Amino acid sequence: MSASEDDADKKTGRAERLVVWFDNRLGLSHELLRPAPRYSINPFYWLGALAVVAFVIQGISGSIMLLYYVPTPSTAYASTLYIFQNVNYGQFLETVHLYTAYAMIMLAFMHMMRGFFVSVHKKPREIMWVTGMVMGFVTLGFGFTGYLLPWTVVSYSATKVGTAMIGALPKPIASFINFLVVGSGGDAGQLLRFFDLHVVVLPAVLLVLLAVKMYMLETHGVSEPVTGGTPDPKKSGRLLPIFPDVSFYLLELAALFGAAMLLISVLFPLNLPAAYSPAAAGQSVPQPDWYFLWIYQIIKISAFEQAGLSVALTSVALVFVVLTILPFIDRGQTRRIARRPWYMTIGLIFIAEVIALTIWGEKTPGQVIPNAQALLVLGGTALAVSIVSFNAYKLLARHPKGQAQVALPQSPRTEASRIHSASAWASVIFVAVLGLGAFSIGGLINSVVIMATFGVSELELVALASSLGALALAILGTCYLLYRLDLGRGRIKRRVKMFEIGWIQK
């Protein structure tokens, strides 16, 4: 140590020297994580991080519940009820644990769909995407294993349906999953396996996968915006250190997320269903939790019932496989949303179908779905979304910005922005009109299905007439908007006086 270093050492206080000592050994002041660009300060970039926040909240609430919960068939329900009624803030803990689990699944789904739309799966983030998908499956595994633990009649029946499905899988896969989740110890053995998976195996797997994904995130950084062009390094591209800048932003999001979760738990307090007993199970219709309902609804379609469970499960598995290997299917270079109409439409159809199947599953517990009904609802949803999506793309392609700027040389900026704003409004109204059209097609299909199933009723005839009226209005609105847009550009070949009301020729 030199003399000057000695002097400096004497001048600093003991506490400061201690900090320096630790810092030299642990590298605390060094930049541990890559700084994030300013454009990433947007909640959509942090959906995955919020899912991790939900996981942390579940870890904390679950650890406290672990002190009281006993995983045997005779005590599982009693201990859950004990936490609910006698433990300090026990009801609050159970409710928050449940709702953050739901939020984690929802956030993971949103994170995946956002990634799909902005093409984060493309080079060089292919493995990140696959890792994320596996993390999604682990999250669903959390839901599946955790659902059984309270040993209520609802959770027991639903889990039995789930485990019965395993038998329909190909033999090697079925025997592996059976070994993993069912075992040979009857109800007691199964509950214990679910408990072990839920509190030990799955958290460990998720943490390892999270570490792998974070490592890759550090390597590749945050994905660039899809608007094209390189972000300005002085503005949106400016780099912000993870601590304290980005950390505080994340803490803000986490705090608001936590507040929302608490509010939801206040608004919709958890009511523990009845305990499982064979008599009670015989009276209830087994229904999985909401995040598996869409899969369950597919399995209930008559065609799959006849073809066998294995065909239905293969179809569902195919969706997951395609999503997992998406980076190796969608290999195009462009990430811009405007240039990926097919993928965007497929993504929107997937979301709409999942929502439609979930709601439908909730409304029809235990019912077998006739093929014609399934075709109408699923086909109708796909058709409605396709109409909206492709027409929205068509409209966007119809108004090139450059044209407006060239036409107005005197005050180009003001006029161009005015016209751009008018075009934006036209786009919004157009999408709203198309949305109305899509809803009316949905309503139309619904009325036809109800009348075909339950017979013609006055109420359904009124609903059918309303849907037809709304559809007519949507078609008229679409024609009118397209006509006015073409009128502005002087491209009209056949004039319709009715659509030109209020039009002033320049």
Add this chain to the structure above:
Amino acid sequence: MKLNDWLTYRIIVLLLLFGLLSVIYMWTLNPVSSRSQTTFAIYLSIDLVVFAMVSYIFRVSKWDEDVKRLPLIAGCVALLILLYVGLTA
């Protein structure tokens, strides 16, 4: 921080005071009663909103950006609603 520095600091002090009072109130609740647990959840969410608002002001000031009125007004409205729900629950 351009939204009138003096006003912003006052907001921070008020928010911290509000958060502190809600924490003190939470310690007086009966932790087993179902009603108290509801109240606890509401007051805890008040504290989280307060934290988010203070953090927002700190972060935006650090970045030399303007503190926007909309998030602050939205936060204050949310706090008042939560307070009302908390008092009437």
